Amino acid sequence: MYVPVILGTAREGRESGKVARFVLGEARKFGFESEVLDVRDYGVPATDRSGGSPAAKRLAEKVSRADALIFVSPEYNHGYPGELKMMVDLLVEEYAGKPAAICAVSSGAVGGARMVEQLRLVLIQLRVVNVPEAVYFPEVGKLFDADGEIIDRESFSRRANRMLADLSWHAGALKAARGKK
Amino acid sequence: MYVPVILGTAREGRESGKVARFVLGEARKFGFESEVLDVRDYGVPATDRSGGSPAAKRLAEKVSRADALIFVSPEYNHGYPGELKMMVDLLVEEYAGKPAAICAVSSGAVGGARMVEQLRLVLIQLRVVNVPEAVYFPEVGKLFDADGEIIDRESFSRRANRMLADLSWHAGALKAARGKK
Amino acid sequence: MYVPVILGTAREGRESGKVARFVLGEARKFGFESEVLDVRDYGVPATDRSGGSPAAKRLAEKVSRADALIFVSPEYNHGYPGELKMMVDLLVEEYAGKPAAICAVSSGAVGGARMVEQLRLVLIQLRVVNVPEAVYFPEVGKLFDADGEIIDRESFSRRANRMLADLSWHAGALKAARGKK
Amino acid sequence: MYVPVILGTAREGRESGKVARFVLGEARKFGFESEVLDVRDYGVPATDRSGGSPAAKRLAEKVSRADALIFVSPEYNHGYPGELKMMVDLLVEEYAGKPAAICAVSSGAVGGARMVEQLRLVLIQLRVVNVPEAVYFPEVGKLFDADGEIIDRESFSRRANRMLADLSWHAGALKAARGKK
Numbered sequence: 001m002y003v004p005v006i007l008g009t010a011r012e013g014r015e016s017g018k019v020a021r022f023v024l025g026e027a028r029k030f031g032f033e034s035e036v037l038d039v040r041d042y043g044v045p046a047t048d049r050s051g052g053s054p055a056a057k058r059l060a061e062k063v064s065r066a067d068a069l070i071f072v073s074p075e076y077n078h079g080y081p082g083e084l085k086m087m088v089d090l091l092v093e094e095y096a097g098k099p100a101a102i103c104a105v106s107s108g109a110v111g112g113a114r115m116v117e118q119l120r121l122v123l124i125q126l127r128v129v130n131v132p133e134a135v136y137f138p139e140v141g142k143l144f145d146a147d148g149e150i151i152d153r154e155s156f157s158r159r160a161n162r163m164l165a166d167l168s169w170h171a172g173a174l175k176a177a178r179g180k181k
Numbered sequence: 182m183y184v185p186v187i188l189g190t191a192r193e194g195r196e197s198g199k200v201a202r203f204v205l206g207e208a209r210k211f212g213f214e215s216e217v218l219d220v221r222d223y224g225v226p227a228t229d230r231s232g233g234s235p236a237a238k239r240l241a242e243k244v245s246r247a248d249a250l251i252f253v254s255p256e257y258n259h260g261y262p263g264e265l266k267m268m269v270d271l272l273v274e275e276y277a278g279k280p281a282a283i284c285a286v287s288s289g290a291v292g293g294a295r296m297v298e299q300l301r302l303v304l305i306q307l308r309v310v311n312v313p314e315a316v317y318f319p320e321v322g323k324l325f326d327a328d329g330e331i332i333d334r335e336s337f338s339r340r341a342n343r344m345l346a347d348l349s350w351h352a353g354a355l356k357a358a359r360g361k362k
Numbered sequence: 363m364y365v366p367v368i369l370g371t372a373r374e375g376r377e378s379g380k381v382a383r384f385v386l387g388e389a390r391k392f393g394f395e396s397e398v399l400d401v402r403d404y405g406v407p408a409t410d411r412s413g414g415s416p417a418a419k420r421l422a423e424k425v426s427r428a429d430a431l432i433f434v435s436p437e438y439n440h441g442y443p444g445e446l447k448m449m450v451d452l453l454v455e456e457y458a459g460k461p462a463a464i465c466a467v468s469s470g471a472v473g474g475a476r477m478v479e480q481l482r483l484v485l486i487q488l489r490v491v492n493v494p495e496a497v498y499f500p501e502v503g504k505l506f507d508a509d510g511e512i513i514d515r516e517s518f519s520r521r522a523n524r525m526l527a528d529l530s531w532h533a534g535a536l537k538a539a540r541g542k543k
Numbered sequence: 544m545y546v547p548v549i550l551g552t553a554r555e556g557r558e559s560g561k562v563a564r565f566v567l568g569e570a571r572k573f574g575f576e577s578e579v580l581d582v583r584d585y586g587v588p589a590t591d592r593s594g595g596s597p598a599a600k601r602l603a604e605k606v607s608r609a610d611a612l613i614f615v616s617p618e619y620n621h622g623y624p625g626e627l628k629m630m631v632d633l634l635v636e637e638y639a640g641k642p643a644a645i646c647a648v649s650s651g652a653v654g655g656a657r658m659v660e661q662l663r664l665v666l667i668q669l670r671v672v673n674v675p676e677a678v679y680f681p682e683v684g685k686l687f688d689a690d691g692e693i694i695d696r697e698s699f700s701r702r703a704n705r706m707l708a709d710l711s712w713h714a715g716a717l718k719a720a721r722g723k724k
Contacts, residue, residue, distance in 0.1 A: 010589035039589070046553035046586060046626035076632050077668045078479070079623075079661060083589035086625030110475045110498060117302050117440070117476055118622060118661050124301060124311050125620045129351075132308045136472060169358065170310075177354030191408035220408070227372035227405060227445035257451050258487045259660070260442075260480060264408035267444030291656045291679060298621070298657055299441060299480050306439045317653060479664050489675045491713075492667050531720065532672075539716030 001067040001171055003032040008073030008084030010040045015140040016105045020072040022150050023103055026160040027070065037062055042087045049089065056090040063094040068171040069128070074105040075115035088122060096127035097178050099170035101163045103135045111138030131170055133163040182248040182352055184213040189254030189265035191221045196321040197286045201253040203331050204284055207341040208251065218243055223268045230270065237271045244275040249352040250309070255286040256296035269303060277308035278359050280351035282344045284316045292319030310355060314347040316340045363429040363533055365394040370435030370446030372402045377502040378467045382434040384512050385465055388522040389432065399424055404449045411451065418452045425456040430533040431490070436467040437477035450484060458489035459540050461532035463525045465497045473500030491536060495528040497521045544610040544714055546575040551616030551627035553583045558683040559648045563615040565693050566646055569703040570613065580605055585630045592632070599633040606637040611714040612671070617648040618658035631665060639670035640721050642713035644706045646678045654681030674713050676706040
């Protein structure tokens with residue numbers, strides 16, 4: 001199964017990049033074909049919603065092929081980053097009937113839980129199935145060592161695998177049904 | 182497929198009762214086995230969350246057997262009715278992996294859309310799959326005639342059927358996968 | 363200033379009761395006149411929204427007199443407890459133009475942040491001003507000792523006082539303006 | 544009082560531009576000094592959150608001077624436009640203690656109500672006071688004539704004025720209190 005990791009912030013010095021790499025590794029170990037789709041590589045001018053831009057076409061190709069999606073994103077002011085919303089809004093049909101899980105990154109203790117809720121409501125409208133298991137990365141500044149390795153690997157691996165298993169179950173169920181449409 | 186309609190308000194004079202009867206009729210015509218589960222019949226004291234009450238046991242039996250759920254509820258102050266939340270919170274495992282659709286009732290023009298969003302987030306936590314198609318019944322005081330029949334039947338039937346088809350597709354996909362668990 | 367603490371769960375064995383007592387103590391030390399309004403004492407049948415019940419009248423009297431409100435509530439399935447919503451929905455005009463702060467209680471790590479978001483949206487509709495400072499009590503089972511005293515008093519006092527100061531500022535601003543209406 | 548209108552979509556052919564012009568006219572008739580702050584004029588690269596860009600500085604100047612804010616924005620996939628979120632996230636302190644009202648634009652019947660809810664939660668975090676009166680512009684494609692004039696002017700003027708009066712009351716209350724800080 002092809003399950004890309006969408007990295008939802010373009011900010012300089014983003015900690016979420018470390019989280020995305022960790023999640024990518026876990027997804028591959030789990031058995032998914034995966035890669036990071038970096039919001040930096042899918043930007044289009046805010047005036048353009050045609051879906052005709054090269055970035056939109058590349059994203060359409062990736063999402064069409066995907067069996068499931070993983071979002072890794074920080075919370076900014078209790079919501080999702082604007083650049084992530086712009087990327088998500090580029091497509092419509094390509095998401096339909098596919099499951100998604102969200103990994104939330106936060107410098108504070110609450111761990112991005114508000115962003116998860118807002119993003120879930122956006123995804124439902126795109127006919128994405130929200131997987132209940134989310135992984136929260138609170139106080140992210142303390143979670144990785146100087147080499148960018150996650151310090152409490154065992155605990156976060158366990159949580160990531162619970163999410164991946166949940167995603168895999170939903171992906172299987174929905175893929176079988178999409179095939180019959 | 183057994184797809185009960187959960188009527189989410191206990192208020193005297195509730196207009197949502199008419200909506201629930203309309204939706205029940207449409208669900209049966211669509212081919213679902215259905216009945217109304219009235220929040221009035223599933224009340225327990227607010228002190229009791231044991232799941233051990235007779236009401237909780239009856240609800241568990243219904244939800245366990247359900248292939249999908251339809252909620253019919255008004256919006257009170259941009260949220261769901263408290264009695265509906267108490268009913269929903271009675272169970273945990275019984276909901277898992279089943280789809281739900283929401284019909285929103287409102288005396289105003291916006292049609293209960295805020296309630297839908299709040300309830301969806303609750304349902305995700307219970308491992309329910311939210312179906313994107315919702316049906317909104319705005320300005321409900323004008324929608325039914327003196328006999329309780331919906332006036333613009335054709336339009337609301339069309340919307341209800343879009344929702345029911347969406348629910349049916351998800352129910353089939355998830356039922357097949359739950360069977361394999 | 364009179365600033366009651368609304369305790370939003372009626373559940374047997376509720377941990378939020380300890381939090382409400384702690385917050386009550388802090389509110390009094392801050393200089394507010396305060397008391398706990400326990401959702402257990404303001405229940406009415408779910409069929410009754412007339413505002414004519416004795417409980418609704420008692421609540422109307424308290425909220426009318428209040429300069430600000432503090433909610434202490436757990437998160438159940440990412441939402442507010444049903445009994446709290448029923449209590450809140452009993453009144454309309456009495457809340458208008460008054461500020462509220464929310465203390466969120468959770469057995470998990472995220473600390474009730476989703477409940478805060480849902481409740482805030484309900485309160486806006488009631489013309490309540492949401493104070494941005496919230497206090498989160500995550501993993502509440504570990505926060506109090508056997509005597510019901512909060513263990514890390516200094517840290518939680520500091521957060522509570524930040525919230526109380528914020529509430530006080532808004533209460534002063536709005537009270538002055540309500541007086542001129 | 545200076546109350547700018549923030550136009551929250553940059554999309555080509557945006558209908559919200561007409562709504563913003565209508566709201567601007569009403570704000571001026573109400574007695575506010577106003578102008579449209581167009582999200583197109585405040586874009587910065589998604590990598591830059593320094594607040595040091597010329598656009599961020601210009602915005603900081605406008606918001607610092609503002610007594611209140613009016614947002615005019617469409618709903619995209621049940622959320623706010625990404626470019627609006629990027630603009631909002633440019634600042635922090637400048638918003639504190641000021642009220643905001645939201646005008647929601649939608650091509651559908653629900654009128655952008657979901658966007659309002661998500662944006663309100665973002666604004667609370669920025670210490671903005673959400674004014675309960677919102678104005679919804681549903682099925683916006685039918686609301687303006689060929690000259691860009693709103694067709695049902697009387698009805699929308701009445702709603703806009705209710706919102707402006709609400710905003711004015713909050714702005715007065717909060718301005719007096721900010722001055723005393």
